[in-house]
Amino acid sequence: MSDKPVYAGIDIGATNVKFGLVDHDGRVLHREQRPTLAHKGATPLMHLVSNIGERLLLQAAEEDYEVKWLGVGTPGAVDFSSGQVIGPCPNIDGWKGMEIGANLRERLNLPVWVDNDANAMALAETRFGAATxxxxxxxxxxxxxxxxxxxxxxxxxxxxxxxxxxxxxxxxxxxxxxxxxxxxxxxxxxxxxxxxxxxxxxxxxxxxxxxxxxxxxxxxxxxxxxxxxxxxxxxxxxxxxxxxxxxxxxxxxxxxxxxxxxxxxxxxxxxxxxxxxxxxxxxxxxxxxxxxxxxxxxxxxxxxxxxxxxxxxxxxxxxxxxx
Ligand SMILES: [Zn+2]
Incomplete structure (x- = not known):
């Protein structure tokens, strides 16, 4: 039997990075969180997000899920075509300019989409939440x-x-x-x-x-x-x-x-x-x-x-x- 298709999502918040595996009906199959440690700056946060991406791929493999792609929500405006942060992000020093999409694609060898965190939340509430x-x-x-x-x-x-x-x-x-x-x-x-x-x-x-x-x-x-x-x-x-x-x-x-x-x-x-x-x-x-x-x-x-x-x-x- 082939592995069940799922998608992986990461939400970079001011306090915690929340992440999980979700199926195409919006059911959360796995969820976790880690402290963002935003005060440490942009590079350690990028390392954390990359590690979380790998963590999700490993989790999926263990449970016989096939991850189709990874999506990331982050504070700040994001160039959706490339996945680069283009707007200021007062809580995370140096985050503006971060090439989140390129970094993750290289590390994970997977399609990766990045957008502003509130855009991601709006999409979720429209598909599976209060505004379905x-x-x-x-x-x-x-x-x-x-x-x-x-x-x-x-x-x-x-x-x-x-x-x-x-x-x-x-x-x-x-x-x-x-x-x-x-x-x-x-x-x-x-x-x-x-x-x-x-x-x-x-x-x-x-x-x-x-x-x-x-x-x-x-x-x-x-x-x-x-x-x-x-x-x-x-x-x-x-x-x-x-x-x-x-x-x-x-x-x-x-x-x-x-x-x-x-x-x-x-x-x-x-x-x-x-x-x-x-x-x-x-x-x-x-x-x-x-x-x-x-x-x-x-x-x-x-x-x-x-x-x-x-x-x-x-x-x-x-x-x-x-x-
Ligand atoms: Zn203002």
Missing amino acids: GAPSVVCVTVGTGVGGGIVLDGKVYRGANYSAGELGHVPINFEGRKCRCGSVGCLEAYCSSSAITGRVKELIQKGLTPAFEEVLEGAVENLTIKKLFQAEKMDDPVARQVLDETAVYLGIGLAGIVNLLNPHTVVIGGGIMEGGGGLLSAISSEIKKRAFGSAVEKLSVVKAALGNDAGFIGAGLLGEEKQ
Whole structure:
């Protein structure tokens, strides 16, 4: 009997590299993760990704799978034809310019496709996740950064120079907060994890509220998004205010996108969706309040369904797009 065809996917995240083997129905047959160690810089990370590629090929051989191709999702804009990182990547020193595709093809002797991580996630959610079957999808992931991907008729829309879908850098305030991209007022400057915890810190610096006193054990430096959700569950007014504002900011940014593209589905994922269910409906109402009635009439706003697997499942799907 011939080996079962599968694809391999690698998702390079800010904290962990997640990877796995997936079959053509989107079933995850094997999954693992390793720390990214982004602070060590580009060369050690490239070695890690190459080793993971070999690890996946070995795993597949042991389980009688035939790996058809490898897909990789990475932060930063990527030249999809070559697999080279062409956009800045603030979390990984020296990553811009990295020829991920060429390095892996040489080492693994396999077809390799590389794209932006949020594009990969959007593709996975469209094929097998929260937006399955939707003809036009905008996917936004809100975590360490704010990323986005656009899928039209089953294909990622990459734009003239592979830079489409950068939802995190849509301006929502022309004279607003400084963004790490060098501009001001970008959505990411208000909604990334550090921006959200930064806004909480501004509000509690004069004195901790009772809920934050308890969840932070008196130390503001213990603040994380998870602690913010804990305080929200205790009905803390500061937690409530910051999360309400976050929904408004995301709703403003997404209303502009909805007016521009009139998508069938907006998928929202990332760490910000790990709290209560209130945030999704607050973002949805804000979009519907601000965008054209005709643009939201057929719109669904949904929570991402594939969690941590989305990035490597979508990376694997990149090869299918090329068939
Ligand atoms: Zn920006």
